Amino acid sequence: KQEVTQIPAALSVPEGENLVLNCSFTDSAIYNLQWFRQDPGKGLTSLLLIQSSQREQTSGRLNASLDKSSGRSTLYIAASQPGDSATYLCAVVLSGGYNKLIFGAGTRLAVHP
Amino acid sequence: NAGVMQNPRHLVRRRGQEARLRCSPMKGHSHVYWYRQLPEEGLKFMVYLQKENIIDESGMPKERFSAEFPKEGPSILRIQQVVRGDSAAYFCASSPFTAAPLPDTQYFGPGTRLTVL
Numbered sequence: 001k002q003e004v005t006q007i008p009a010a011l012s013v014p015e016g017e018n019l020v021l022n023c024s025f026t027d028s029a030i031y032n033l034q035w036f037r038q039d040p041g042k043g044l045t046s047l048l049l050i051q052s053s054q055r056e057q058t059s060g061r062l063n064a065s066l067d068k069s070s071g072r073s074t075l076y077i078a079a080s081q082p083g084d085s086a087t088y089l090c091a092v093v094l095s096g097g098y099n100k101l102i103f104g105a106g107t108r109l110a111v112h113p
Numbered sequence: 114n115a116g117v118m119q120n121p122r123h124l125v126r127r128r129g130q131e132a133r134l135r136c137s138p139m140k141g142h143s144h145v146y147w148y149r150q151l152p153e154e155g156l157k158f159m160v161y162l163q164k165e166n167i168i169d170e171s172g173m174p175k176e177r178f179s180a181e182f183p184k185e186g187p188s189i190l191r192i193q194q195v196v197r198g199d200s201a202a203y204f205c206a207s208s209p210f211t212a213a214p215l216p217d218t219q220y221f222g223p224g225t226r227l228t229v230l
Contacts, residue, residue: 004155034218043117043204044156044221089155098169099208100146101219103155 002027006090006104013080013111021075021107023090028068031093035064035075038087038106047088048075052095080111115139117207117222125228132192132199134225138207145188146219147180150202162188195229202226 003026013019023033032051036044048057048064050073056065063076077084087108091101118137126132138145143164148156158172162182173180177195182188192199203226206219 036221041226043223044206046218046220049218091156098161099144099219100158100161100169100172101148101156101206102158103148105153105155 002030002092002094002102004090004092004102004104006088006107008107009105010108011110013109015080015082015111015113017080017111018076018078019080019109021077021088021090021109023073023075023104025071025073025092025102027094028071029095030068031095031099033064033066033073033090033092034101035062035073036089036091038089040086044089077109080109082111082113084111085109117142117205117220119203119205119222119225121225122223123226123228125230126195127230128196129194132195132227132229134190134192134203134205134227135187136190136205136207136222137187138205139209139220142207142209142220144208145182146206146208147188147190148204148206150204150224152201156204159190192227195227197229200227200229 005024007022034049035047050057050066061078066073087106089106091103145162147159150156160180161169177193179191202224204224205222208219
């Protein structure tokens with residue numbers, strides 16, 4: 001059974017820091033991995049999607065890497081800003097199955113001025 | 114192109130009542146997914162539907178819960194005889210039809226927050 005774990009559960013940093021959020025999954029037979037952002041009381045916004053054949057994806061100050069063999073992904077946020085404060089969720093889709101996302105519990109990020 | 118729409122955004126029910134949650138996918142999307150988020154937890158998959166078909170309901174509780182996605186109109190998640198443990202945020206996501214083995218990005222709605230008194 002696929003399990004997705006995110007570390008740390010919560011993170012508080014001063015503005016301007018570069019930070020890394022970690023995601024691990026137990027079954028390496030994944031189709032893709034996605035990072036989402038969730039703001040309080042709101043829905044999810046897709047940040048980056050990495051196909052199983054890819055190693056990383058970049059969007060602005062965000063960079064996500066994927067190491068399928070070790071079952072790990074990291075989300076790197078450069079020069080953090082207070083507007084980055086949110087919960088970040090990692091989710092995988094298993095190969096050979098339907099397109100259902102299996103989520104981690106998330107990392108709650110607070111960036112203070 | 115409007116995003117995924119869900120209504121109501123907030124729903125309060127007393128124990129034993131029925132809850133009906135609606136989801137309108139993005140225009141042109143024929144795949145709908147429902148997820149549940151309990152307080153302080155990640156989202157958990159419930160059901161995957163295409164028009165008029167339930168494809169995967171492996172995450173749905175066996176009793177009291179049902180889902181449909183009719184040919185016309187929104188997808189409906191129905192919870193009968195609600196209990197306090199059903200209090201959660203219910204999210205709907207949609208993705209477009211594609212000839213690829215699996216569709217990619219799912220687009221999420223804002224969710225319906227169900228509170229059972």
